[in-house]
Amino acid sequence: MKKTSFLFLFVILAVFSVLLGSRFFPLSEQVRAQTTPTTAEERLDLRVGQFFRDLQSNTPGGTVFADFFRDGSQVVRTASDAVETMSSRYTDLILDIGRLHDFEKIESQTFGNDVIVLRYISKHDNAPVLWSFRFYRPPRPTSTATSTPPSSPSGSTWNLILVRFDTNFEI
DSSP states (O other), X not given: OHHHHHHHHHHHHHHHXXXXXXXXXXXXXXXXXXXXXXXXXXXXXXXXXXXXXXXXXXXXXXXXXXXXXXXXXXXXXXXXXHHHHHHHHHHHHHHHHOOEEEEEEEEEEEETTTEEEEEEEEEESSOEEEEEEEEEOOOOOOOXXXXXXXXXXXXXXXXXXXXXXXXXXXX
């Protein structure tokens, strides 16, 4: 009799803990906590996803492109007006195709260990836009016994080296 009542009490406590646990920690938060990005591709995917969310919430001509390229971008270092040109081109484009509603990752490619290309489709009122983001991780300099290591080693971050977007899809 004691075993049966103990087992019954245990089952009730288990059911309540599951029910209360899901109430205080919704499933989306539980899943999010378990899916922290571990690979470079996952981290870059989060970075690009934030770029699209920023595009959704900002007006055309804002600082979204400048903010995105400022974080480890070769584009900004090699051509100072590239960001302004791209932002202006995007502003002109959305006047024709409407505002951004959603985005979807459609492909990722790796080239060796140090190049990742991520492709997305952004979904607008009148047409989709195909995006391509190319990231490169420069090699870390090798140190020799006679040389002094640099104060901030290169190769620790991924540089954004190319962004393309277009409404023309080549199939």
